[in-house]
Amino acid sequence: MNDLVIMKDQQAVTSSLQVAETFNKNHRDILRAIDDLEKDVRNFAQMFSITDLPDTYGRKRRAFYMNRDGFTLLAMGFTGKKALKFKTQYIEAFNNMENELKQGYSTKNVGGYQVPDDYRGALLLAADLQEQVDTMKPKASYYDQLIANKSLMVTTAIAKDYGMSAKEFNKVLHKLKVQYKLGGQWFLYSKYHNRGWTSSATRIVDGTPRITTKWTQKGRVGLYRLLKKHDIVPMIEKLDIRTVVIGGQR
Incomplete structure (x- = not known):
């Protein structure tokens, strides 16, 4: 099964004939499935393009080219x-072909920088740079939120930023030797106790004094840096870590 994916108009594509052959299906059934997609998919034209291709007998037949998303x-x-x-x-x-496309553009030196010398290369470079910028934005954004918010915050709110419950988050901090539990309350270990990470207040509940502990801005920044060292990041940063499942790299 060679040439599952080819390059056409500077894009990695495959054909409906190739798909039918690879999956051992009748080409008419593949065409019918594509026709059904055309009725339901709004951006069909961005993923499929109709064409005429020779069948096994050399006869021109209606067929489609499709990109990764279409396939x-x-x-x-x-x-x-x-x-x-x-x-x-x-x-x-598809991955191999797209990598070849990314690596295949030629460059020239302009003012000490290597820049593409053709239109396709410029588009690919622009896409790569935009992806890098998008990846960096959320990380800076979450840290900026920490710096901007000087108010005290309960554990539940911070845990939510990490996609956890307060119970799960407390267990993580306990595992990292940040805090320990005593009498139903969480307390910082001596290593962090005098860093100004938390602020505690005592309130009376049903005649019983209870300690309420909240995290200061300094504490939240400290947690962010500590957790990040252990590859634990907020959800807002996880959203921009591109995990290839079936759509591949964008």
């Missing part, structure tokens, strides 16, 4: 172990 939509209905194997091969082929 992903089409292949959603293909099930079974063999289908999964072929899907994996297609994803790998």
Whole structure:
């Protein structure tokens, strides 16, 4: 199964004929499935383009080229172990072709910087740079929020930023030797006790004094840095860590 994915108009694509051959399906059934997608998918034209391709007898037949997103939509209905194997091969082929496209543009030196000398290369470079900028933004944004908010904050609110419950978050901090539990209350270990990370107040509940502890701005920044050292980051940063599942890198 060579040439599962080819380059057409500076884009990695495959054809409906190739998909039919790879998955051992009738091409007419593939075309019918694509026609159904055209009715339901708003941005169909961005993923599929109609064409004429020769069949095994050399006759020109209606067919489609599709990019990664188009193939992903089409292949959603293909099930079974063999289908999964072929899907994996297609994803790998798309990845390889897109990597070749990214690495394939030539550059020239301008003012000490290497810049693309063709339109395609410029677009690819711009996309790469934008991805880097987008990746950096949320990280700076969360830290900026910490710096901007000087008010005290309860553990539940901070835990929510990390996608955890207060109970889960407290367990994480206990595991990292930040705090320990005594008499139903959490207290900082001596290493962090005098850093100004928390502010405590005593209130009476049903005639019983209870200690309420909140995190200061300094404490929240300290937690952020400590947790990050252990690869524990807020949800806002996780959202921009691109994990390739089936759509691949954008």
